[in-house]
Amino acid sequence: MTVKINTAEQAASLIDKYDTFLFDCDGVIWVGNELLPSVKETIELLQSKNKKLIFVSNNSTKSRIEYIEKLLKLNINNIKLEQIINSAYSTAIYINEVLKLNKDKKIWVLGQNGITSELQNFGYETLTLDDIKDKELTMENINNLIDLNVGCVVVGLDFQLTYLKLCITLQYLLNKDIPFIATNIDSTFPFKNTKLPGAGSVVEIASFSSNRKPDAICGKPNPGMMDSILSHHKLNKDKTIMVGDRLNTDMKFGSVNDIDTLLVLTGIELESTVSNGHPDVTYYADKLGDLYALGSK
Amino acid sequence: MTVKINTAEQAASLIDKYDTFLFDCDGVIWVGNELLPSVKETIELLQSKNKKLIFVSNNSTKSRIEYIEKLLKLNINNIKLEQIINSAYSTAIYINEVLKLNKDKKIWVLGQNGITSELQNFGYETLTLDDIKDKELTMENINNLIDLNVGCVVVGLDFQLTYLKLCITLQYLLNKDIPFIATNIDSTFPFKNTKLPGAGSVVEIASFSSNRKPDAICGKPNPGMMDSILSHHKLNKDKTIMVGDRLNTDMKFGSVNDIDTLLVLTGIELESTVSNGHPDVTYYADKLGDLYALGSK
Known part of the structure; x- marks a missing residue:
């Protein structure tokens, strides 16, 4: 059953349920050079609750330091190099x-x-x-x-x-x-x-x-990348959630690896595609920032 | 039904039945730099009966003139450039x-x-x-x-x-x-x-x-190459036979294009593979040279 995150209670319960959040970046954290709304506040909320945050990209040509630099430029701080996992x-x-x-x-x-x-x-x-x-x-x-x-x-x-x-x-x-x-x-x-x-x-x-x-x-949606992440970060699959904007990479990456997923609609997918349920999607939300914004109302 | 060409009568009847002979080269005409036995006599026999002979190769990097030169070096004469068809x-x-x-x-x-x-x-x-x-x-x-x-x-x-x-x-x-x-x-x-x-x-x-x-x-076994050959040489499929040493290219090339085939065993295939019949093979013979040699005994 695919559930839409619509209320402060649902957002809080989702945050409580997971220890580790795997994020796709483009279409989730930013679009081009713009940070998406309430993402900074959501990241800080998760950091304040000691959640483990990991940013996952298929790009093997961009170095991990460039990701840190981009996050800093968008005013997302306190992300360490080991929290960035690209396919290289x-x-x-x-x-x-x-x-x-x-x-x-x-x-x-x-x-x-x-x-x-x-x-x-x-x-x-x-x-x-x-x-x-x-x-x-x-x-x-x-x-x-x-x-x-x-x-x-x-x-x-x-x-x-x-x-x-x-x-x-x-x-x-x-x-x-x-x-x-x-x-x-x-x-x-x-x-x-x-x-x-x-x-x-x-x-x-x-x-x-x-x-x-x-x-x-070793990239999304293949198990090689998940094996690397799980092995390196010693994660518990039941307490891990994959957040992304694409069904065929991010959501599939979660589902084929038995990890819950959150689809955000700030990328390429439409609500109509998932509103009647989708086998690869556990939750969906209009945007990642709703995890903070719904609770702050 | 796959038939082995074993007798002078079978060889003569095969030659009579077809106007056009498409030949793979390596493993049929020559192996490396050696002409196969009785090939020169077979080619000359077919030429004397005004058969159309076409040499078919998938190599697009070697020029057609190089094929003529190789045939000349092996003492196969009177082959014109238009009788050589490579994939280029x-x-x-x-x-x-x-x-x-x-x-x-x-x-x-x-x-x-x-x-x-x-x-x-x-x-x-x-x-x-x-x-x-x-x-x-x-x-x-x-x-x-x-x-x-x-x-x-x-x-x-x-x-x-x-x-x-x-x-x-x-x-x-x-x-x-x-x-x-x-x-x-x-x-x-x-x-x-x-x-x-x-x-x-x-x-x-x-x-x-x-x-x-x-x-x-436009190479064997695909129809694009056969379309080119048929269009350019105005051939009648029923009167055309493909001679080769490989099932997956030469024989398939014939069968997918509804052209009879003759497999010769001077290349990579074994008699045991076809002796009980093979859907892509109309005839088989120990060697191409048998078309001449069986009749000359």
Whole structure:
């Protein structure tokens, strides 16, 4: 049963029920460069009640520090770096804590610095085309470009994608013993009034050429990201709620992982889609800020 | 009912029944740089009976002249350029004769010179990243890199694939009125004892990012290639047979297009796979050369 949060009592009861709030950002906390109404007050209310707040994004190219900076600019304070989880960080947590990859193994990364730096922070040695020195970087030389110490492949969005990078990635993926980890599977991302190919498109070409599915996908709505969050933050699923504005990523992320969800209507979904009930939505509200605003009336 | 060609009478009857023989090359005519036994005599026998012979390949990067040169080197003579159909040529025929794209439209090509040169031979103006002059080639400038005269997109194998090329390809494919033509969909191709990503992998990323399937695929086993061959050579399907060594491309190419097939066992398939009958195989023989050799005994 999907319930609309309409009253001060409902808002208070929802806040009481959960210890941890996972937030999608765009369409929930902000839209573009504008903070949404009463979000600051809601965040502060949750902080005053010692709730754990985690901000969850699929973007692996933006660093977590940039998220903190954006929150600060919007006057949301007291958020620590570990409260920001993007798909690059989630991937690094997954490899370290779930996959428990040995630190003497290198990780081949088809992706940006956002990914390599998070992996390096956990003590892993990463390998990209830029790291291959003193070798002829051609297809003809493919057999010499493979490093036998590579023990894991990470694929995500790579603005410097080339055919040779795909060739090398395929060589590792042809070895079925090497885990294939994807940051996220968004097919596109919005950019300058249009769309550009997203991490999911890069994952798809690696997947299609190797005839393998990723062993884990560390973005919403896939379990890999939830595994990372739960493992890293030692959360209790029954006391955790996912707040988002999209059914196909945020709400699905909650429901496939058996976590309650709150849909806010400040993004792309309409009330009519959920007012008769939706299997992925536990609660919905006009806006996140209602958790504060309904009680302050 | 699948029939094995075992006797001189069966060979003669097969030759009589068909006007046109479509041949896969590798594993049928040659293996590596070796001509297979009695192939020269079989080709000459068919030529002496005025059969139309067409050599069909999915490789869009090798030019058709290179095929003629290889046949000459193997002492197979009197084959004209128009008897060689690779997926690049098939794509050009398809766009010209089946799609009938207006010549004032440009064609955006994500692929090699093999493709652009075949299209240019038919009078089309092609556009690739190399043709974009005096513009800043960056993602940020994406909206200025689009040519409004592009009326068709061709995607095939591109060893110079980059993220920016994929971005531009996506912009065209987001316009559903622009046809999306693929050369072929082989996920990989063999190279130096390993595999590299094939045209199908490049098609897949274009397809996944745009959420579109190609409107036509001009390689085996897809109907686009057969449409090109039938249209260009004015063939009668009932009098045409496809000869090949692979079930999943060559034999399927025949059967999905309602053309009889002859499987030869000089490639990757085993007799045990077809001896009890196979829905895609009309006839099979130990080798193509048997069409001559059985009669000469």
